[in-house]
Amino acid sequence: MMKGKTLFVISAFVLFSCKTNPKAHNDLNYMQNIEQVAIEASAKNSNNTIQVGDQLVILVTAKDMDVVKPFNQNYSSSEIVQTNALAGGNTPNQGMVSVSGPTYIVDSKGDVDFPILGKINTTDKTLVEFKNEVRDRMTKFVINPTVSVRLVNFKVTVLGEVNRQGDYTIANGQATIMNALGLAGDLTMYGKRDNVLVIRTENGQVTHGKINLQDANFINSPYYNLRQGDAIIVSANNTKDLTAKQNPNTALYLTGISIAVTAVAVVISLFKK
Structure with missing residues (x-):
């Protein structure tokens, strides 16, 4: 009788030690x-403004590409800026996106030094607002220009x-x-x-x-x-804190107890026969 009680206590200990918390799964x-x-998220929260240090790829195109060459100075169509859209530094070359065009850095005053047009301030402007301003200024020199602006170092x-x-x-x-x-x-x-x-x-x-x-x-x-x-x-979370504080051999102890319980059960069944 005493052996049966001992077996019950040990088994209960093992079961409760391994019991999962339903609330933890819900969390x-x-x-x-x-x-x-x-x-109710407002549109303004999703429209980022250009910041100092931003790297902008600005490409100007038109029906006659020779006309817009001065606005794409020091740029060759073979130049490509690659940005990784889908992964960080530990998974290189995954999801690489190629962006083609001359690259400009927003200076400490929020300005972009653009060919022919000179300095254009970006402070408190979104990419769309800045693109529209560049295009509007270019209409003095080019008929129906198309301006593409991409932010390539959004990190x-x-x-x-x-x-x-x-x-x-x-x-x-x-x-x-x-x-x-x-x-x-x-x-x-x-x-x-x-x-x-x-x-x-x-x-x-x-x-x-x-x-x-x-x-x-x-x-x-x-x-x-x-x-x-x-x-x-x-x-x-608290689970990680508790795990960090636990004896690293706890799992081994529980495994040993489980084996011991099984062994005791086998021995008792043999004696009963």
Whole structure:
């Protein structure tokens, strides 16, 4: 009788040690209340303005390409800027996007020194607004010019409990926090989904915001649409903290106990025979 009680106690210990927490599984789900959330994200949050240090590829075309050559100085059609749209530094050459055209760097005053037209200020302008200004100025020299402006160094950083930490370059200059986390291979099971930190530096000002991925209302946050240079930091949850504090041999102990329970059960069954 005593052996039977001992076997029961040991078995119960092993079972409770391996028991999963249903709530923990629910904590891994994103946007749990999406059906109750009104999407109100404003267009202005998704329209990034050009920042100092941005690398712009500006290409001018027209029916007669000889006419626009002066506006594409020092440029050959063989020149190509490659940006990685789908992966960071640890997975090179995946999803490479080629962008062709002369490259300009926005200086410390927010200016772009453009051939013939001179300095054009980009402060507080989106890519579309800047493109329209360049095109309007060019109409004095060219009939029906076409201007293409691409931002090729839109970079965000993802750190912490994700599967692929690193810097990620977005080819089209537009990305949401979900895009960035997708590029980073999603959060690990240890990532804290209700407290993702976004650090932003814009026009010399550093701000930060926290995102709860479990609450679909984060779609309306000003940090949902990312800006140039944003850093996303995913903290570890309590499970990771507990795992880090546990004895690394715990799993071995539990395995040993499980084997011992099985052995005791076999011995008891033999004695009963």
